[in-house]
Amino acid sequence: MKGILLFGHGARNPAWALPFERIRQAILATDAAALVEPGFLELMRPTFAEGIDTLVGQGATEIVVVPIFVAGGGHVNKDLPPLADQAMTRHAGLIIRLAPPVGEAAPVLAAMADYALNVVPFE
Amino acid sequence: MKGILLFGHGARNPAWALPFERIRQAILATDAAALVEPGFLELMRPTFAEGIDTLVGQGATEIVVVPIFVAGGGHVNKDLPPLADQAMTRHAGLIIRLAPPVGEAAPVLAAMADYALNVVPFE
Helix, strand or coil: EEEEEEECCCCCCCCHHHHHHHHHHHHHHHHCCEEEEECCCCCCCCEHHHHHHHHHHHHCCEEEEECCCCCCCCCHHHHHHHHHHHHHHHHCCEEEEEECCCCCCHHHHHHHHHHHCCCCCCC | CEEEEEEECCCCCHHHHHHHHHHHHHHHCCCCCEEEEECCCCCCCCCCCHHHHHHHHHHHHCCEEEEECCCCHHHHHHHHHHHHHHHHCCCCCCEEEEEHHHHHHHHHHHHHHHHHCCCCCCC
16 A cells, blocks of 8 residues: 655744645545655654654555655755665565655646745735 | 745755746746746855845845745744845845745645655656
């Protein structure tokens, strides 16, 4: 069974995690049976490992990690692959695949551009 | 005249700036006369101040700063406002307004959720 791990940087303010919960809810609104959890690199829980473990506990055997990052950088290209390797070592038979970061996806970029053009800012 | 400053964190790898250029091009594809420039907090140029100065040089009198961040955090809530204040002090009459970060916009979140559900990851 497929699972989705929303991989984020993490921050000190708990409110920083809200977009992750909103993405999760939007996924569940499309597919109520989807297995989808957040997992953070630092400063915030669940950690990447905790998110993976939750998905495995729910029955996931193949997990797609989706970096919720503006662009690929050190966190996506260097920090993430060893975390995935460690999780696959910890869970025999688990397959983890890494997706490009959301900020490099054309429809996401288009939505950001549209937002930038039309946003009504704080006064 | 209105200008748009795409505010990003910045990173060591120049490729990190590519999504910003793609957002800029998407905005120009919709409105060829738009004044839109990137501006980074650190590690990358143009800096926030340089981006603002370019927009002012192009004739912008009112600039909307759009944080290209997944969520509001210290960089958006604490680092950004003083940068905007300094720029308004430097340019008499310039108005700068701050928009919520892209990652908190409903259409962007929806695009991210759709991407996460349907992405074909690296094998």
